[in-house]
Amino acid sequence: MSALNIKKGSTSHSAYNLRPTFSDTEERHTLAVLVENEPGVLARVIGLFSGRGYNIESLTVAEVDHTGHLSRITIVTTGTPQVINQITAQLGRIVPVHEVHDLTVEGHSVERELALFKVSGKGEDRVEALRLADVFRARVVDSTLESFVFEITGTPEKIDAFADLMRPIGLVEMARTGVAALARGAK
Amino acid sequence: MSAQMTGAKMVVQALIDQGVDTVFGYPGGAVLPIYDEVFQQNSIRHVLVRHEQGAIHAAEGYARATGKVGVALVTSGPGATNAVTGLTDALMDSIPLVVFSGQVPTFMIGSDAFQEADTVGITRPCTKHNWLVKDTEKLSNTIHEAFHVAASGRPGPVLVDIPKDVQFAAADYTAPRAMTSHYRPQVKGDIEGITDLVKAIETAKKPIFYTGGGVINSGPAASQLLRELVDGTGFPITSTLMGLGAYPASGDNWLGMLGMHGLYESNMAMHDCDLMINIGARFDDRITGRIDAFSPNSKKVHIDVDPSSINKVIRTDIAIVGDVAHVLEDVLKVWKSRGRKTDRAGLDEWWAQIADWKTVNCLAYTQEGKTIRPQYAVERLEALTKHRKDRFISTEVGQHQMWAAQYMGFDDPNRWMTSGGLGTMGYGFPASIGVQMGHPDALVINVAGEASWLMNMQELGTAVQYRLPVKQFILNNERLGMVRQWQELLHGERYSSSWSEALPDFVKLAEAFGAKGICVSDPDDLDDAIMEMLDHDGPVIFDCLVEKHENCFPMIPSGKAHNEMLLGEAETQGVIDSKGSVLV
Ligand SMILES: Cc1cc2nc3c(=O)[nH]c(=O)nc-3n(C[C@H](O)[C@H](O)[C@H](O)COP(=O)(O)OP(=O)(O)OC[C@H]3O[C@@H](n4cnc5c(N)ncnc54)[C@H](O)[C@@H]3O)c2cc1C
Numbered sequence A: 001m002s003a004l005n006i007k008k009g010s011t012s013h014s015a016y017n018l019r020p021t022f023s024d025t026e027e028r029h030t031l032a033v034l035v036e037n038e039p040g041v042l043a044r045v046i047g048l049f050s051g052r053g054y055n056i057e058s059l060t061v062a063e064v065d066h067t068g069h070l071s072r073i074t075i076v077t078t079g080t081p082q083v084i085n086q087i088t089a090q091l092g093r094i095v096p097v098h099e100v101h102d103l104t105v106e107g108h109s110v111e112r113e114l115a116l117f118k119v120s121g122k123g124e125d126r127v128e129a130l131r132l133a134d135v136f137r138a139r140v141v142d143s144t145l146e147s148f149v150f151e152i153t154g155t156p157e158k159i160d161a162f163a164d165l166m167r168p169i170g171l172v173e174m175a176r177t178g179v180a181a182l183a184r185g186a187k
Numbered sequence B: 001m002s003a004q005m006t007g008a009k010m011v012v013q014a015l016i017d018q019g020v021d022t023v024f025g026y027p028g029g030a031v032l033p034i035y036d037e038v039f040q041q042n043s044i045r046h047v048l049v050r051h052e053q054g055a056i057h058a059a060e061g062y063a064r065a066t067g068k069v070g071v072a073l074v075t076s077g078p079g080a081t082n083a084v085t086g087l088t089d090a091l092m093d094s095i096p097l098v099v100f101s102g103q104v105p106t107f108m109i110g111s112d113a114f115q116e117a118d119t120v121g122i123t124r125p126c127t128k129h130n131w132l133v134k135d136t137e138k139l140s141n142t143i144h145e146a147f148h149v150a151a152s153g154r155p156g157p158v159l160v161d162i163p164k165d166v167q168f169a170a171a172d173y174t175a176p177r178a179m180t181s182h183y184r185p186q187v188k189g190d191i192e193g194i195t196d197l198v199k200a201i202e203t204a205k206k207p208i209f210y211t212g213g214g215v216i217n218s219g220p221a222a223s224q225l226l227r228e229l230v231d232g233t234g235f236p237i238t239s240t241l242m243g244l245g246a247y248p249a250s251g252d253n254w255l256g257m258l259g260m261h262g263l264y265e266s267n268m269a270m271h272d273c274d275l276m277i278n279i280g281a282r283f284d285d286r287i288t289g290r291i292d293a294f295s296p297n298s299k300k301v302h303i304d305v306d307p308s309s310i311n312k313v314i315r316t317d318i319a320i321v322g323d324v325a326h327v328l329e330d331v332l333k334v335w336k337s338r339g340r341k342t343d344r345a346g347l348d349e350w351w352a353q354i355a356d357w358k359t360v361n362c363l364a365y366t367q368e369g370k371t372i373r374p375q376y377a378v379e380r381l382e383a384l385t386k387h388r389k390d391r392f393i394s395t396e397v398g399q400h401q402m403w404a405a406q407y408m409g410f411d412d413p414n415r416w417m418t419s420g421g422l423g424t425m426g427y428g429f430p431a432s433i434g435v436q437m438g439h440p441d442a443l444v445i446n447v448a449g450e451a452s453w454l455m456n457m458q459e460l461g462t463a464v465q466y467r468l469p470v471k472q473f474i475l476n477n478e479r480l481g482m483v484r485q486w487q488e489l490l491h492g493e494r495y496s497s498s499w500s501e502a503l504p505d506f507v508k509l510a511e512a513f514g515a516k517g518i519c520v521s522d523p524d525d526l527d528d529a530i531m532e533m534l535d536h537d538g539p540v541i542f543d544c545l546v547e548k549h550e551n552c553f554p555m556i557p558s559g560k561a562h563n564e565m566l567l568g569e570a571e572t573q574g575v576i577d578s579k580g581s582v583l584v
C-alpha cells in the first residue's frame, strides 16, 4: 500500500494514505549526525525514528569532540528517496543536532564495523576456523581449548560473510558495534 | 553583569528580562519556591487557572493573539502530565510557548518520589525541545535559550523542568545577551528559487495562492507583504483554517477557506490551477484529500521555514526554505524589478471560471421555522460584531468550528484562535481567557459546541476571578455534532454515544459561578440576545439552542478528490466507500 514500506508495528494503517508515489525503490543510506552531547539526545533521535515509522538498520554513537561536547551518531537506514529526505530533514529539526550528512549521496565514504565472534569446536573445526579467520584478517583475542573469540573489522557485508562461514563451524555468539562511517577525501 | 540569586528568583528575573507580562499556572509542592518569588513582585501577572490543560491553552491563545511567546507554570507529576495535551496541541499548530514545570529534587530523581514523573521523557515527543536543569548555574541561560528556540524558525512549545533544589540554590544570573545558541534556522530564501517563482508568476494562466498558519507565525509584516503581492499580481487566494486573516476576508481576491469543509470555489480552483503557491502551509490531509488526485496539473511552489514540511506529503517543483516575511520581501523585489508582469488575459479567463464556481453559492442555507439553524446563529454573530476592529474569535472543535471558519470573516491576522492540527475539544474556552488577558479591552468570543465547552468548563472560575468578559457562544445541538455527522454518513446513522446527555442548565451554571447566562431558542429573539451578550460587561455563557441534526457542508468525503465535493444532504447517499471510511 505505501511507498514507505513501514515495518510491522508502526503506523501504516493510520488514516489517509499520505504516502505519495514518488518512487518505490528502497535505498540504503548511511547518515552521519553531529549532535550536542547532552542528556536525552539519543532518545530524541531514536524517538524520531520510532514515532515516524522509519527503519534503523544500525546506529552507533560516541563522543568525538570532548571540548566541543559533540557526539557523532552514525545511522544506517533504508527507505525510498523521499523518505530518506524526510529523515534527514526531520533529524535537522532536532534542536541539539548541529549537522546531518547523508554520506550515501554526498560522495564516496568508508564504512567500518567491528565485531566479536565466539566460535567453539574441536579438532578439524578449530583448524578451519583459524584458517578462515586468517583469510578475513580476523584476530584471535581470547582462546580456550574448545573456543576462540575473534575480532574482525570491515564493512557490514564482510562481517555478514564471515558469520555465514563460521556458523556451520560452531558460532556461539556474536557482538557487533554497528557502522562507523566517514566521507573520503581531505575535507 | 551578573548577580547571585536563587534559581526561583532567576525564573522570575529571566521572565522579566524576556519581556513577559503574563504567566498562566497552577501551584504545587515542586514549584513553591517559584510561586514565592511570583508573590513578591509586581512586574508579572500570574493567572491562576483551574486545570493545567487550561493554562497551556490560555498561553496558546495569548501567544496567537499577541504574537508573543506564551508562558505557563505547572508543578511536577500531575501538573506536568495535565499539560501534555496542550503541549501537543501547540506543537501541531506551531504555537510558541515556554512551559516551566517543577520537579522533585535532583537527589530524589529516579526514586519514585512523591509526585515524580519523567517529565522530559513524557514531553519529549510533544515539545520542540525540552530541558531538565540540574544545576542552578545553567538555569538562566537555559531559560533564555528556551525563549529563543520557542520563537525562532518554526515556532513551538518548549518545556524547562526545574528540580526543587535547583530552585532553592543560588548562583550567578546572566541576562539575555547576544545569543550564543547554535540554533539558527534559515530565514532568508534562496534567490534561485525566488527567481523561479517570479518567472512562474509571470506566465501562469490559472494561479492560486494557498496560504497557511506560517504567514501568521511570521508576524504582521508577512501579512502586509502578502497583501501587496496578492493585490499586485491579482491572483486569487485561499487559506487553510490556520491562516485565516492573513489576507483580509473583505479583500477582492479572497476565495474563502479551502479543504475538507472549505468553499467550493477554493477547492475547485486548487484542483484546476496551473500554479499553486503554498506560503506557510503544510499540505495537511484536510487539504489534499486523495493524494494522487490532488491538483494534478499544477506546478507547485512551497515557501516554508521548516525543510521537513517540504516534500513531506506533496512533491514540490520549487522549494523555498525561509521565513515568509523575508521570502515575500525578496519575491516582491524581484517581481517588481522584472517589470511586474503577469498574464492578464489568462487571469481574466481564470477569474471568469472562478466567478462561475462562485454561483454555486455553496454556503447557502435557509433559516425558516422556529428552530435556529447553527449557520444562522454564526451569521448573525458575524453581522453584529464584524464592525468591531478589536474582535477576537476562538473556537472549540467540531461543526461549530467549521461554521465559524465558513461564515465569519477575518480582516487581520492574530484574530482567530483555533485548534487545527490536534483538534482539541476544550481548547477554545481557556484560549479565549488567554486572548482576553493579552487584550483586556477587546471583544473576545469563543464559538463553542456544548460538548467541547464542557471539557474545560472549570475555567469559568478563572474568567470570573479575573473579571475577563469573555463571551462563550455555545451552539447547543445536544449532540457531539461532528461525530454524529460522520456516523450519519459513514456508519448507517447508528448514533453510538454521540449524544450530549444530562446537560447542565447553562444559565444556572453561569450564575453558580457568578457569571451571566443567556439562553435563546427562537430565531426571532436571536439578535436581541446577542446584543444583550455584547452589552454585558463580564463573562457570559450564551446557550444557543440550535437544530440538532444539521450537517456541515461543503464536505470533501475522506478519500475523495477536491472536485468530488458534497454540497448538501441530497448528495450524501452512499458516497463514502469502505476504503474511505478507514480514514479519519
Ligand atoms: C474538525 C476539523 C476540521 C478541519 N477542517 C479543515 C478544513 O476544511 N480546511 C483546513 O484548511 N483545515 C481544516 N482543519 C485544520 C487542519 O487539520 C490543519 O490544522 C490545517 O489545515 C493546517 O494548516 P496549515 O497548513 O496552515 O499549517 P500549520 O499547522 O499552521 O503549519 C504552518 C506551516 O508553516 C510553516 N511555518 C511556520 N512558521 C513559518 C514562518 N515564519 N515562515 C515560513 N513558514 C512557516 C510551518 O513549518 C508549517 O509547515 C480542520 C481541523 C479540525 C479539527
Ligand SMILES: Cc1ncc(C[n+]2csc(CCOP(=O)(O)OP(=O)(O)O)c2C)c(N)n1
Binding pocket: B396, B397, B398, B399, B400, B401, B423, B424, B425, B426, B448, B449, B450, B451, B452, B453, B475, B477, B479, B480, B481, B482, B483
Ligand atoms: C479531546 C477530544 N476528544 C474527542 C474528539 C473527537 N471529536 C471531534 S468533534 C467532536 C464532537 C464535538 O461536539 P461539540 O463540541 O458539541 O461540537 P459540534 O460538533 O456539535 O458543533 C468529537 C467528540 C476531539 N476532537 N477531541
